[in-house]
Amino acid sequence: MGSSQDEDSLGTGTCSPMSSLHECHQDELGLRSVSSFSSTTISSFLSEDLGLRTGPVVIDMGTRSCRAGFSGHQTPSAEISTLVSHTTVWSKGLEETRSEAFTGEEALLYPDTEIIEVMQNGIIINWEAAETLWQHMFEHKLGVPPEEHALLITEPPLSPTSGRENVAEVAFESLGSPGIFMAPQPVLSTYAHGRTSALVVDIGHVVTHAVPVHDGNCLAYATKRTDVAGSCLTWYLTMLLGDMEHTLGDWLSPVVEDIKHTCCYVAFDFDNECLVPPTSCTLDFTLPDGQTISLSKERFQCPEVLFNPLPTWGDSYMGIHEMAQRSLDLLPEDIRSVMHRNILLCGGSSLFEGLPRRLDSELAQCLPPGTEVEVVAVPGRRHAAWMGGSVLASLTNFQSCWIRRDEYYEEGPCIVHQKCF
Incomplete structure (x- = not known):
């Protein structure tokens, strides 16, 4: 089944992904870590009959944001929030309603909307919302049709095997992609560093x-x-800054996130750091309204919970x-x-x-x-898994590993368990 485009633009034949990759680890992967990757090196990976002429797209989903971009690039082309919301708009003269979807930060801008949780603990739990998010990414951020690009989707640790089949269904039946592959995020992160272990x-x-x-x-x-993880640190910093809540006002949550990323650091020796005069670690932070607040020991107390979580938090x-x-x-x-x-x-x-x-x-x-x-x-x-996917999707030996659309319709979604490591 499948069109001739699938045969022409994607590598044909079968392969064992790991055996193919090991053949190129020494001369491609080890030397093509993202730190040394550039668009000029991609031509050495691709030939006319391998990959799509327009290049595969790599999508890395996280609980907080979704990153996407073209293989061979050092960084994602786009990153949006994983928020999706739906609002019901009454169509005048019709006895029905029309549902509108908003994605990314736009999801927070409209009243009377229902926020849809796409991810939970790094795992996709709402596939309809995920489809909406990916459609939005292609149409408004990447500016290319998904029908012309193979997709490499990253997979979080400990994710259910059923998730792979859902990815295949969305990619082939909703987005119309000519080919897909799924790879674990930790494996891709090692590739981004030019390693395999x-x-x-x-x-x-x-x-x-x-x-x-x-x-x-x-x-x-x-x-x-x-x-x-990060959300714990944000909550804890909010507690540490409790006395300033009246100053932070309506900006509380996003401002605390900014403070955490801009001002906080990890102490090498926490006990000794606590003994230094507060003035020696004081840093001013400018709020959105122009006011300035001063932070001191909160700067290293916040990320300390990465090593010493609060006893009341649980096992x-x-x-x-x-x-x-x-x-x-x-x-x-x-x-x-x-x-x-x-x-x-x-x-x-x-x-x-x-x-x-x-x-x-x-x-x-x-x-x-x-x-x-x-x-x-x-x-x-921060983008290690995406960068590893960018490297992987560009390797010559990988091009025959794509799951093609005709294979999907012949074998069904279960083919992902046969071809994805």
């Missing part, structure tokens, strides 16, 4: 994961998670160093040393100044004496 510590908005990746495969049995909230240690302890000895030297910090809540050094120190203290530990934190780590 690492412990990926991804600190997101509502959940943090430690996922060992060995030879391009996620080791689910050693994957750990904690509920300590699901553990420090990120403890989470990483528990993951490492479950690994076979023969690969543990590789993981110790390749701990990759990723995610939007991993950008605090001082965090890599502190995590390195905490792990060195809780691992056996003499253990060589290296925490890697590249500047673009």
